[in-house]
Amino acid sequence: MSKLRFRISVSLDGFVAGPNQSLQEPLGIGGERLHDWVVALEAWRRAHGKEGGEVNESTSVMEGELANIGATIMGRNMFGGHPGPWSDTDPWKGWWGRHPPFHHPVFVLTHHAREPWKAEGGTTFTFVTDGIEAALEQARRAAGGKDVALAGGAQAAQQYLRAGLVDDMQLHLVPVLLGGGERLFDNVGDLHGLTLVDTIATPNVTHLRFARG
């Protein structure tokens, strides 16, 4: 069966976003420091239609993450926009503009029903209101035998981790302190059968991969 693969950048003090998240600063204060390592990569820039960038020890990690993914699941907070029901006239369409970098079906966990939104480049956002298991089932079906990526944010990740549904977890541990914000592992309990299977050390980030033992 296709795997549910979760990957996320996290600070040394356990935050996946800094304090005071807002529409203007969706990653919170200092939160963009968690992503400096990745936006510098040639592999990431290429996947987002940009030129240039670095090739380093993180390249193979990034390429591995992007490979064999047929669908993505994300939480409402990560998709973004004002909380609550969607606007009838001009509903929020995500952070990614008209050409989102997914190029496959994306399932957004939300309490508020909404018609699917078909972006350019093969990305369709489907809004799932009946819970994480239903979203996973739909995503698996849509992935056509490939794996499903769990993109975050923290609350969606915590729900899947608590339910023991994550098959593979890649933490990108960034050696900075954010001092506040959104914690990844709040109320998760234990690792629900995931164990550390691989570590790749670089000066800017430590890649820790967990899988089912």
Next chain:
Amino acid sequence: MSKLRFRISVSLDGFVAGPNQSLQEPLGIGGERLHDWVVALEAWRRAHGKEGGEVNESTSVMEGELANIGATIMGRNMFGGHPGPWSDTDPWKGWWGRHPPFHHPVFVLTHHAREPWKAEGGTTFTFVTDGIEAALEQARRAAGGKDVALAGGAQAAQQYLRAGLVDDMQLHLVPVLLGGGERLFDNVGDLHGLTLVDTIATPNVTHLRFARG
């Protein structure tokens, strides 16, 4: 000048002790899992007068930690015993029995004055009531040109980190979740000039070393 070197084992969710610390469970529930990697080492066992043990990738890290240390600083919580003033008749003498493994002067941060206690094997515990800088000054003098180890716990470490007095920090990141307990990096702010300089990856623990850039 001799360096202040801090090393500590920390869980993936940022705890240095589990929930519900007590005299019976000084590391809190599950907290002993943070130390499984070290008590299994031949280098640690030898330093504590025990035989046997493993030699692995963590051995050189452990030996490096023990080398060139002339004095140790620890917080009252780590030294242990009931909080508040010391007993007049039979004051708490630490967790380590009559032969503590330090074999050098140890300075305990406390609000309650007490005469020094001279244990066997070259360890003398001196109780410092006038703050972290005074303790560091005394420890440096006692270390005779060698470095000073900051042994913990979390609150003592936070005070020294916030004051920018830590020159070298070794985090032993253990891939488990404790779900609660004492957090290492609460209210520390940023890393105060420490940057990641070395990572040693093993299946059971990731050694992350930070130093002044």
